[in-house]
Amino acid sequence: MYKIIKDGTTIGLTEFLTYIKQHDNGCFVLCPEPEASGIAFDGKVYHLLGREALEGVSTIMLEEVDAGSEITKAKETNGIVFVTLAEAGSIDDATAAEHADLFAEWAYPVAYKVGQIRRYNGALYKCVQDHTSQAEWTPDTASSLWAGTSDPAEEWPAWSQPVGAHDAYSSGAKVSHNGKHWISSVDNNVWEPGVYGWTEQEE
Template identity: 55%
Template sequence: MYKIISAGKIVALCDAPRYVTRNPDTGALVEATAEEAIGVSVTGTLYNLNGGSGIPDAPEAVVSEVEGGEMVFIAISQADAVSTTSGIAFVAMAEAGTIDGVTAGEHADLFSPWAYPVNYTVGQIRRYTDGKLYKCLQAHTSQADWTPDTAVSLWVSISDPAEEWPEWSQPLGAHDAYSKGAKVSHNGKHWISDLDANVWEPGQYGWTEAPAEAQEE
């Protein structure tokens, strides 16, 4: 785990910082290794590294590893994570999968809104209409008509605690498969998953139709 510090504050916690440098031919910013980097990108915001000035008007940042004791302090509780780092740690932990989607949804205002055109990477979480959170399934550059609620191959809804029976969406793999006990709506009915890592369509295999009283909700 790495922390990215700017102006004396932690602006991000991540497993792998997204370093950038300039393409020598075009001058455009491109992803780079730590050794090549002149800057680092944090959810779309660019920072110069270690006193550099290769990115005009960008603030300075320092990247360093988080020690075990510090990580324990940051993650004592989800609530502490929110207050300790102004939500940055909470977002990082949610994107790393250590905070569940429903809990993340209770703090949806901490997540950046979906926008376009933006280069999104797998695992990033963004807020879309009505405060719902969506997790990125495939790296892509967003477009106006690829909104999270319609581009099901790119985004999956993770967060709405008020929606007990969200619409089923075809999983693309183990990373977005349904867990045992998951509840969904499909073809006008409610279903409960019978198994973990469930990628099957309700009504075909791996799901039990909910009791009649649940169908009326």
């Protein structure tokens, strides 16, 4: 796992780095790590310290860390840091689900805000619409209010239609759909596999 540090402050954790460089036409393109000048993270471009300069973007440094030790630190502070990062989208859903015990149980009546993550029947759900919970609006049934996060034990979870940017698939996400396996080839992917933005994974 990598810790992303900007101006001495950790802005996120990720297991997978998206390396980029600036093309001659000024656009940022994906590239192998040795050619990279920066990374794309959480929808933003960052310059990697010590690499070829990128104009107009913030500089960050990477620190490879042990995921377990980072989780332990979060637990020592009652999981507040970990949960905050997860709800901000700085920790991927699979990593969050591996540590579901850090998240509070869903309850009612509670005023929930978009982005908050709660545990229900052992699974994690992210709030997608501000609301005050009611007994019959459980996260597993109220799909207009809650979106389930991915199960890390399931490599190819079933594709579900995103309802907005908050639950769109990131580049590299794996899903199963219509009996086939697909890998997202774009970020913020809200399209159905087979229509656009997905590459079929041959068995």
